[in-house]
Amino acid sequence: MYGFRIVDKLEKIDEDIQRGQLKYHSKRVLVSKEFTFDAAHHLHCYEGKCKNLHGHTYKVIFGISGFVDETGLMIDFGDIKEIWKKEIEVQLDHRYLNETLPPMNTTAENMVVWIFEKMAEAVAERESLSREQGARVEFVRLYETPTSYAEARREWMEA
Structure with a gap:
């Protein structure tokens, strides 16, 4: 049905597409990135298995929204990863x-x-993101198990 095909010509900037065409829209968009970390903990004032020291492989999902720049990017996924690695994961993993x-x-x-607070603070400190792209954390979802998670949303955090 669909065969493998090598493109005839690689599209070139300023020849096949103009710089002014890279930004397709001016809408707010949301990008999402997820990470995992392993950690141990126990709960206080809790009668159940979790009062004992135990561990989880947590999964965290970030939703960050904003407006695209002249190249059509709102935030580089690598920037989200850098914030995660340097600002948050080091305190958890x-x-x-x-x-x-x-x-x-x-x-x-x-x-x-x-x-949520750590990511929101880091995004706000990246002046170009918060000023030019209007970047903001919309939600953070933290899975403690594959079927159980807690979520924080911007509108709840700002209330």
């Missing part, structure tokens, strides 16, 4: 969360708000 997070019960509900 292969750590005992009760020790590395601020004083809190290390529930998914508490942790997702902390992660």
Whole structure:
């Protein structure tokens, strides 16, 4: 049905497409990136298995919205990864969360708000993103297990 095909000619900037055509629209868009980390914790004032020290492979999903620049990009996925690696993951991955997070019960509900705040702060500090692209964190979803997650949304955080 569909055969493999090599393109006849690689599209060239300023020949086949003009720079002014790279930005297709002026709408707000949302990009999403997910990461995993492994960590141990236990819960205080909780009667159940989670009162004991145990670990999870957590998955975190970020939704960041904004307006595209002249090249059609809102934020580079690599920039999200850099923020995650340098600002957030170092405090979570292969750590005992009760020790590395601020004083809190290390529930998914508490942790997702902390992660949201860290990402929102990092995005705001990147002046070009927050000023020119209007970048903002819309949501963070933190999976504690493959079927259980907590979520923080911008409108809830700002209320």
